[in-house]
Amino acid sequence: xxxxxxxxxxxxxPEVGVGDGDTVTTLPGVTIADLLARGADGFxxxxxDPSGPTHPADQLAYLPPVDGRTEVWAAGVTYQRSRxxxxxxxxxxxVYELVYEADRPELFFKAPAWRVVGPDQPVRVRADSxxxxxxxxxxxxxxxxxxxxxxxxxxxxxxxxxxxxNPLYLPQAKIWxxxxxxxxxxxxxxxxxDAGDLGIHLTIRRDGVEVFAGDANTKQLxxxxxxxxxxxxxxxxFPQGAVLLTGTCVVPELAFTLRSGDIVDITVDGVGxxxxxxx
Numbered sequence: 001x002x003x004x005x006x007x008x009x010x011x012x013x014p015e016v017g018v019g020d021g022d023t024v025t026t027l028p029g030v031t032i033a034d035l036l037a038r039g040a041d042g043f044x045x046x047x048x049d050p051s052g053p054t055h056p057a058d059q060l061a062y063l064p065p066v067d068g069r070t071e072v073w074a075a076g077v078t079y080q081r082s083r084x085x086x087x088x089x090x091x092x093x094x095v096y097e098l099v100y101e102a103d104r105p106e107l108f109f110k111a112p113a114w115r116v117v118g119p120d121q122p123v124r125v126r127a128d129s130x131x132x133x134x135x136x137x138x139x140x141x142x143x144x145x146x147x148x149x150x151x152x153x154x155x156x157x158x159x160x161x162x163x164x165x166n167p168l169y170l171p172q173a174k175i176w177x178x179x180x181x182x183x184x185x186x187x188x189x190x191x192x193x194d195a196g197d198l199g200i201h202l203t204i205r206r207d208g209v210e211v212f213a214g215d216a217n218t219k220q221l222x223x224x225x226x227x228x229x230x231x232x233x234x235x236x237x238f239p240q241g242a243v244l245l246t247g248t249c250v251v252p253e254l255a256f257t258l259r260s261g262d263i264v265d266i267t268v269d270g271v272g273x274x275x276x277x278x279x
Contacts, residue, residue, distance in 0.1 A: 002185030002272065003047050003150065005032060005063040005118070009055065014067065018050040019057055019185060026052030032186070033068025033113070036241025040147040040189075047188060064118035064182045065141075065152055069240040072116060072180055074137075074156050075228050076106040078247030079220055095167050105223055105231055108170060110156060110245060111180040122279030123157055123264065124178030131161035131257045135248035136202040136266040138195060138218055140225060141186050142242045146233035148225070150188045151195060153266050153274040154245040155181040160254070182243065183274045192270050195225060199269040202250045206262050216249035 002019045016032060017024040027035075027050050035043045066072065077100045099106045117123055125132040139154035157180070163173035197219045204212040225246060232244055258264070262278040 001047075001191050002187055003032070003035070003065065004060075004185035005065050005067065006055075006060040007063060009059065014063055017052070017055070018047050022057050023054045024057050024060060025050035025054045028052040031067045032065060033070050033240035036070060036141070036143045036149065037239060038143075039145060040143050040149050043143060043149045044188060044190060062119045062184055064113070064116040064121075065184075065186045066113045066116050066182055066243055068113060070113045070242060071238060072110040072113070072182070072243045072245065073232055074108055074110045074174070074245035075223070075247045076108065078105065078223050078228070079216070079249035080222065100222065105228060107228075107232055108174060110174060115177070115180065117178055117181040117276060119183035119274060119276070121181070121276060122178060123155065123181050123276045124176070124279050125157075125258050125260065126159045126162070126176050129159040129161035129173075131164075131254075132157060132159050133252050133256065133258060134202065134204070134264045134266070136200050136216075136250050136268075137245045137248050138198060138200065138268050138271065139182060140229055140244045140246060142229055142233075142238070142244060144239055144241055146229055146238075148189050148229065149241075150186040151192060151268070151271050152182050152186050152243065153184070153268045153271050154243070155264060155266055155274060155276065156245045156248065157181075157258075160257075178279060181274060181276050184272045187271050195270075198271070199267075200250060201267040201269075203265045204252075204258070204262055205265070206259065211262075212252050212256060214250035214252070218246075220249050221246065
């Protein structure tokens with residue numbers, strides 16, 4: 001079961017529904033932000049027994065599973081491989097070694113809901129970078145109080161060409177048009193009670209040929225999921241919830257960069273596959 005956003009086939013307006021196999025059943029008159037504002041129990045109750053019109057799942061155009069005032073944040077340097085990659089890019093070991101071992105994790109703002117890209121929508125490379133890569137991640141969907149309500153698949157695109165120049169350029173290396181993709185939907189936590197051992201898979205195709213593939217597992221995370229969520233909600237309010245990208249462990253070699261026309265596929269076992277062309 002997944003909670004999804006999609007364009008109504010007749011009106012073109014965004015709607016929210018529950019996908020279960022071949023059909024999607026609409027949740028009339030609600031948004032994802034509304035559901036997250038209700039809290040974990042309210043979210044679970046709403047999605048358990050949808051009662052609106054149904055649509056064939058394979059005939060819908062899906063939107064990113066985030067809307068309203070929900071924000072997307074991300075955690076960095078949460079896997080050993082990510083720590084190594086950041087050092088390789090910048091040549092400045094101390095910053096990344098210290099944050100990997102510190103009590104406080106690296107957290108940064110990634111995107112407002114309106115800037116997030118959904119399934120099959122194009123992500124982008126930065127024109128002023130020269131080295132951009134996807135980062136496949138498990139994303140936590142959190143309610144207004146920080147309680148976990150579900151999971152989705154995230155692509156936290158990163159400009160290595162900019163972050164490698166100076167770690168203080170991180171906002172520019174992480175935030176630009178088309179740099180954040182989420183989807184295909186939200187798997188409620190009741191349907192996936194343990195996310196501590198999920199495979200994460202990345203493939204990049206260019207002109208029909210696979211040019212990169214890599215795999216990881218959430219059991220390689222250096223920090224707990226609850227720990228990351230707790231730090232995010234320390235001294236911050238999210239009235240309509242938040243999505244937290246939990247970090248990457250699949251990093252292409254330093255010489256690799258995305259190109260326009262590439263296809264990026266990210267699968268998190270038990271959650272789904274997010275596919276995006278590169279514009």
